[in-house]
Amino acid sequence: MDDNTPPSSTFGILAVALGFLAFAAVVGHFFAGPFDPPPPVEVSIAEKAADIRNATVAALKGEDYEAKSQLRQRTLDDYLTYSIMGLAAIAILMAVIGFVRHERLRPSIAGAALGGLAITFQVAVTLFFALLFCLLLGAVLDKLDFGFLD
Numbered sequence: 657m658d659d660n661t662p663p664s665s666t667f668g669i670l671a672v673a674l675g676f677l678a679f680a681a682v683v684g685h686f687f688a689g690p691f692d693p694p695p696p697v698e699v700s701i702a703e704k705a706a707d708i709r710n711a712t713v714a715a716l717k718g719e720d721y722e723a724k725s726q727l728r729q730r731t732l733d734d735y736l737t738y739s740i741m742g743l744a745a746i747a748i749l750m751a752v753i754g755f756v757r758h759e760r761l762r763p764s765i766a767g768a769a770l771g772g773l774a775i776t777f778q779v780a781v782t783l784f785f786a787l788l789f790c791l792l793l794g795a796v797l798d799k800l801d802f803g804f805l806d
Contacts, residue, residue: 667754671767674747678774681740685733686781692731697792705796740774747771 707723714721751768755761 663759665754665760665763667750667757668759668761668763668767671747671750671754672763672770673767674743674750675767675770675774678740678744678747679770679777681736681743682774682778685736685740686777690731690733691736692733701789701792701796704793705800708797709800737778741778744771744774747774 711721711723748768748771751764751771754764754767
């Protein structure tokens with residue numbers, strides 16, 4: 657490579673393309689909604705509230721309570737989420753390879769940023785809905801009457 661030849665940016669451009677695909681996929685998946693219909697929120701919250709109530713009653717009576725555990729079936733949405741995270745991780749990896757090979761910095765930085773943005777968006781949405789679920793569960797538990805304070 658001559659001193660006058662500008663460095664290539666093969667891995668950087670690949671990182672930008674993969675990062676863009678990952679970010680577009682995560683935003684598209686978010687706005688298109690779940691592809692497999694989830695159980696109604698009321699059912700999930702009611703089941704959790706009933707389990708918490710039963711565990712509390714058993715603990716107050718001094719009994720052992722063993723919650724029934726069920727393995728959750730993987731859905732299309734789970735596989736899409738894993739694929740998007742993998743695509744974003746590959747974009748970040750390509751950006752790092754481009755940086756290590758001393759390619760132009762802008763494509764490498766943009767690819768890493770897009771991959772990181774896709775991961776951050778997915779994690780932030782998951783955390784938001786987990787907090788929302790906790791708030792709803794707390795409101796339902798607040799309205800339950802345990803009958804011990806009568």
